[in-house]
Amino acid sequence: MLFQIDELQRKAKLIRGRILEMVVSANKGHIGGAFSCSDILVSLYYGGILRYDPGKPDWSERDRFILSKGHSCIALYAVLADLGYFPLQVLSSFCQNGSILGGHPDRNIPGVEIDTGSLGHGLGVAAGLALCAKMEERDCLTIVLLGDGECYEGSVWEAALFSAHHELNNLVVIVDRNRQCATDFTEDCNRLDPLADKWRAFNWDVREINGHSFVELTDSMKELRSRSSSRPLAVIANTVKGKGVSLMEGKVRWHHGVPSGENLDIARKEICQG
Amino acid sequence: MMTDSHPVISQDISEKDIRDAFFDHLYDLAAKDKNLIFLTADMGALSLERFRNDLGSQYINAGIAEQNLVSVASGLALGGKKVFIYAIAPFITQRCYEQIKIDICGMRLPVTIIGSGPGISYGSDGPTHHAIDDIAIMRNMPYINILNPSDSVLSEAAAGFAYESNDPIYIRLDKGRPPVLYERDITFHDGLSVLKQGQDLTIITTGIMVHKAFEIVGELARYSIDAAIVDAYRIKPLNDVMMTDIISRSEKIITIEEHSVTGGLGSAVCDLMADRGILKPIKRIGIRHVNCTGYGSREWLHEYYGLDSRSICKEVISWLGDFLCTKIKKY
Numbered sequence: 001m002l003f004q005i006d007e008l009q010r011k012a013k014l015i016r017g018r019i020l021e022m023v024v025s026a027n028k029g030h031i032g033g034a035f036s037c038s039d040i041l042v043s044l045y046y047g048g049i050l051r052y053d054p055g056k057p058d059w060s061e062r063d064r065f066i067l068s069k070g071h072s073c074i075a076l077y078a079v080l081a082d083l084g085y086f087p088l089q090v091l092s093s094f095c096q097n098g099s100i101l102g103g104h105p106d107r108n109i110p111g112v113e114i115d116t117g118s119l120g121h122g123l124g125v126a127a128g129l130a131l132c133a134k135m136e137e138r139d140c141l142t143i144v145l146l147g148d149g150e151c152y153e154g155s156v157w158e159a160a161l162f163s164a165h166h167e168l169n170n171l172v173v174i175v176d177r178n179r180q181c182a183t184d185f186t187e188d189c190n191r192l193d194p195l196a197d198k199w200r201a202f203n204w205d206v207r208e209i210n211g212h213s214f215v216e217l218t219d220s221m222k223e224l225r226s227r228s229s230s231r232p233l234a235v236i237a238n239t240v241k242g243k244g245v246s247l248m249e250g251k252v253r254w255h256h257g258v259p260s261g262e263n264l265d266i267a268r269k270e271i272c273q274g
Numbered sequence: 275m276m277t278d279s280h281p282v283i284s285q286d287i288s289e290k291d292i293r294d295a296f297f298d299h300l301y302d303l304a305a306k307d308k309n310l311i312f313l314t315a316d317m318g319a320l321s322l323e324r325f326r327n328d329l330g331s332q333y334i335n336a337g338i339a340e341q342n343l344v345s346v347a348s349g350l351a352l353g354g355k356k357v358f359i360y361a362i363a364p365f366i367t368q369r370c371y372e373q374i375k376i377d378i379c380g381m382r383l384p385v386t387i388i389g390s391g392p393g394i395s396y397g398s399d400g401p402t403h404h405a406i407d408d409i410a411i412m413r414n415m416p417y418i419n420i421l422n423p424s425d426s427v428l429s430e431a432a433a434g435f436a437y438e439s440n441d442p443i444y445i446r447l448d449k450g451r452p453p454v455l456y457e458r459d460i461t462f463h464d465g466l467s468v469l470k471q472g473q474d475l476t477i478i479t480t481g482i483m484v485h486k487a488f489e490i491v492g493e494l495a496r497y498s499i500d501a502a503i504v505d506a507y508r509i510k511p512l513n514d515v516m517m518t519d520i521i522s523r524s525e526k527i528i529t530i531e532e533h534s535v536t537g538g539l540g541s542a543v544c545d546l547m548a549d550r551g552i553l554k555p556i557k558r559i560g561i562r563h564v565n566c567t568g569y570g571s572r573e574w575l576h577e578y579y580g581l582d583s584r585s586i587c588k589e590v591i592s593w594l595g596d597f598l599c600t601k602i603k604k605y
Contacts, residue, residue, distance in 0.1 A: 106380075107381060113352070114348070114352065114377070114381065115376055115377075115380050115381055116376075117376075118372055118376055120341075121345055121372075121373060121376055121377055123345075124341065124342045124344070124345025124346050124348070124349070124373070124377070125345045125346070125348045125349040125352070125377055126349060127342070127345070127346050127349060128345065128346035128347060128348055128349015128350040128351075128352070128353065129349040129350075129352055129353055130349070131346065131349065131350060132349060132350050132352075132353025132354070132355055133353065135311075135331070135355075136353070154341070155341040155342060155345065155373070158339035158341055158342035159342045159345065159346070161337070161339070161342075162336060162337070162339070162342050162346060
């Protein structure tokens with residue numbers, strides 16, 4: 001699926017709107033991080049980066065997308081439902097009793113590759129998937145979305161070492177660099193900067209982009225299958241937590257939270273206006 | 275097989291180290307199946323050299339990074355590979371417990387976790403290297419099978435069983451050449467074996483302690499106590515039907531393990547009895563709430579922690595109390 005930039009913008013607006021309504025309906029959800037990665041997900045699924053078939057979630061030649069920052073699953077759910085992996089109305093069951101859509105994703109959900117929720121697992125599993133594709137000489141990509149706060153986990157760097165050593169150039173990490181963890185700003189907690197240099201030091205190719213620019217997102221990840229480099233690729237996507245709703249943008253308190261009253265009206269209006 | 279003496283059946287495999295028997299068979303399986311991938315956290319073994327040299331594309335040293343080792347194994351298994359991972363037992367269980375829980379067992383993937391050095395087999399290397407609570411934590415993992423081979427035949431069979439299985443498996447892989455107890459046609463289907471029948475007492479044990487049970491039974495016989503020996507070589511899932519039958523026909527039960535008494539084989543047997551409503555005297559023998567900071571050989575540590583045959587006998591006889599007095603009076 002390959003959308004033009006204005007189509008991607010419209011789709012992102014739609015996805016953010018659905019995220020908002022899921023959170024309001026369930027009265028819970030990690031809305032800030034879901035909004036910071038919404039444009040990334042829209043680029044991956046609608047911008048011609050990922051190869052997939054919603055009608056065949058188990059297609060062997062599909063690219064694998066791993067949402068390592070599993071708490072942002074509402075963004076992924078909105079995308080997967082929009083693509084037809086499951087009916088749109090299932091979104092309204094988010095976090096309800098018996099729903100397939102929980103607060104963190106698992107692979108019982110069509111389109112979800114692995115169970116995530118505890119941070120620091122996704123890259124290692126993705127490295128195994130990418131290594132498997134190499135062994136079998138399949139041209140599938142494995143793309144992992146990490147939170148920047150997730151990069152505190154030591155297992156991320158164990159996997160980064162492994163991936164570079166095994167020259168997994170079919171593996172792409174996108175770091176949702178919204179500069180916040182759950183209760184703090186990352187640079188006030190344990191400084192992550194210079195984050196790009198850290199990935200370079202682990203022998204990864206690195207691209208730093210504006211994670212809300214569809215031009216930069218799609219440019220930085222086009223032609224991933226024909227990269228000449230033997231290194232895995234890290235895309236540091238600079239984003240804003242809560243992006244799209246001014247009262248949430250850059251505010252730590254919106255790691256998770258449910259807007260109500262006037263705030264909800266503002267959120268709906270701003271997302272709609274985009 | 276039921277005999278009073280410590281049986282040695284197959285001279286051929288009896289010359290093999292338990293660990294070598296496992297890895298030699300794994301080599302044969304891997305040579306026939308390119309989908310079998312072996313990953314180690316920088317742990318070797320002489321018998322692995324052939325694997326590494328001949329089947330290099332299927333052998334990965336992932337370095338001392340057990341959490342990543344488990345996650346990579348998960349990815350490979352998701353891709354359709356049959357994966358075996360290998361490290362020192364506490365490091366491949368406790369350090370990466372969450373990776374095993376989420377990345378392997380939660381998704382019910384066919385990954386076999388090989389823990390080297392069960393119990394206190396690392397001897398003088400000390401408490402960091404001992405695995406005396408690995409059964410306790412791994413028993414709580416969904417879908418997992420826990421195997422604890424007591425001889426080279428079972429060890430070889432464990433490799434085949436793991437290869438055929440579609441579930442996660444944890445193997446407590448010992449080393450050394452204890453006498454062989456089994457014929458080569460053994461499978462893991464039953465999960466346990468009655469190695470000796472006995473009227474008065476049933477000893478349920480596992481792994482290397484099975485051999486100690488034969489010494490204990492010999493000692494108890496001097497007091498006219500006729501004890502049975504059950505080798506629970508598959509600790510999870512226990513064979514409920516067979517184990518219930520054995521326990522129901524036993525006067526008293528003793529469990530012996532080179533593991534903490536909390537959460538190990540003894541606890542598993544007690545759980546079974548509780549769930550089945552079986553009220554029988556049972557005594558759990560193992561390591562009691564210590565950090566194993568004593569340094570010495572495995573044999574020395576067994577004495578230190580009361581797991582040598584003499585100490586166990588003493589404990590059993592003391593526990594038998596009135597039962598034993600009656601016997602001695604008759605004698």
